[in-house]
Amino acid sequence: MERIDRTDPGEPGARQRESAGERTAGEARSVPGGRAAPLASFAYTAADEEKRRGVRRMKTTATGLLLLVALVYVLATWAKSAGVGGWPGFVAAAAEAGMVGALADWFAVTALFKRPLGLPIPHTAIIPTKKDQLGASLGSFVGENFLSGDVVRGRIHALGVGRRVGAWLAEPEHADRVTAELSTALRGAMRVLRDSDVQAVVGEAITRRADAAEIGPGLGKMLERIVSDGGHRKVVDLICVRAHDWLVLHGDSVMDAVQGGAPGWTPRFVDKRVGERVYKELLRFVTEMRDMPGHPARASIDTFLTDFAADLQTDSDTRARVERLKSEILGRGEVQDVIASAWASVRTMIIAAAEDEQSELRLRARSSLMALGARLATDDRLQAKLDGWLEDAAVYVVTTYRAEITSLISDTVASWDADQTSKKIEAHIGRDLQFIRINGTVVGALAGLLIYTVSWALGA
Known part of the structure; x- marks a missing residue:
């Protein structure tokens, strides 16, 4: 992706240029603290650039609305100063409040991704500066709410794995498929094992x-x-x-x-x-x-x-x-x-039996799988036993390795480049955020009009 060097029309008075030293999507950068370089799959892509163009169009719309209410405010104020009575005050109040709302929401949206107007205002550029903390919080959130033993156990229990597996295995074509896969795995295992090692173990x-x-x-x-x-x-x-x-x-x-x-x-x-x-x-x-x-x-x-x-x-x-x-x-x-x-x-016999679809080994395996499937599909006690084993195994994994799983999230987020992360997130959600600016302009104008109307009615 070529370096972008253009004015962003969505930010008043701000000319945004990409840094000359910014990485392209395929480049790697070492991350402080010894973390790995950003994942290639998270690189800023051409699809992201296309989404970012949509964000710029929405920024143009929101900024255009801000300029419109500013123009309305100027005209209404001029009409009011020219002695026109009645409506100019209402319009000016609505336009003034609309400008305030638009600027406030512009500041809030912009502060998520960068420093407004480049000023070092506290608590701005939240995503680039708080990326690691956000990743750690996300990991903790996932660990507490998705990797808890009760959640995992309840989810697996609701799936009814035993019944589903039984019904699936009871179908002849599915039993054939499992038998073929098991035969392939068995042949692979037999060929991978070194004869000398196995012979030594068997002899001993x-x-x-x-x-x-x-x-x-x-x-x-x-x-x-x-x-x-x-x-x-x-x-x-x-x-x-x-x-x-x-x-x-x-x-x-x-x-x-x-x-x-x-x-x-x-x-x-x-x-x-x-x-x-x-x-x-x-x-x-x-x-x-x-x-x-x-x-x-x-x-x-x-x-x-x-x-x-x-x-x-x-x-x-x-x-x-x-x-x-x-x-x-x-x-x-x-x-x-x-x-x-x-x-x-024994090895030769097993491989030959695994390769022959009509061998006694494969036929018996297929028959056993279908019988197991039929029993699983109808035997509530066996279903409960299998589901219990799966639940216990899953709970053991998530409770034992929860820290490792959540660290995958936090470490992955920490490995991302801050600028690339900010750009990518903005490309995906920035278009919707611009509606906040538009809504802020409209809601601000209506609030200003309401306040001015109430004040006028009370004779203030």
Whole structure:
């Protein structure tokens, strides 16, 4: 915006020029007290200049009315001095009072934004000189009347947020929109998180949790239930079947192993016969275990597992051994790698589910949101609970951070340049203020006419 350099016709005898050093709308100026420079959005703009032209037109009208009543006063006074009786006195009194009212209101309006006629009159140029105090008062006013706990609580309660949110969420298209937004946020969060950090946290959490809890008694109870329910028998059946099949396929390897462990002084044919015998007996034993549910070896396994389950729960030595084994397993690098790599799998699964509109995750989320919305829309108790949470949260925020919120107002006003602030406010409200001058002229003239009439009627 170019610097304005013109006479303001709305101020009698005052030639207003913009200072040569005044900033343009885009310039910044440091503010005393270390405050930030004026906000760019508050800069004096071309739209403000257009409004200011309207203010100048109204100033011209108000000043023209002042000049008119002054001319009427001169003519009426001249007519009265020329010996014209009657009406000149009334007109002169009305015009004189109109001039007084116009000048008084001109002074009052002008004093808001600048010093009338440039004179250092006390309590003038109120906006430029009292800007900071006005900002502080505005902040205090907002804090006391808009940021009080009762006001905020009453306003939120009147809104009926729970019912409105419920009715909105119950609509399928709205639930789809919320689900899509949540999926986008979830994908973003998954991509922002560093795998190494999450893996370290997950690994540490699992390890710490495992170290803190003794697993022996729990394993004992679980094993006891499995044995009592016969759940281990399928495992034994599977082992017997696989052992039988392996012996059938690797008979030569078994016999070679037996022959290789024989003393060197025995004849080879004896070693071979012994190996064959051992292999046949082993195959027979495994086959009988596979085919006979009541085999004595199976009963021995049941007894062993039952005793082991009891030892895991009651025997301190067995429990200590299990704890040492647990610590050794958790301390191995392979186990830590498995724990850490679990996050990568979970992350990939979550991202894929969030991206797929027909995934079980999104479908369930959508269904849950719609169910929640339908319940919120009809359940008065749930609505009251949600509204209460929101009210408490809002009250906590405004009561805890009221000073910070109000300081935003006062600090922002304090950061504005005084001249720019005065010009901008005048551009927005100055046109209406000029009607005060016009009304002052009219009301003053009527008051003067009334006073003169009453005095004349009383013979004063």
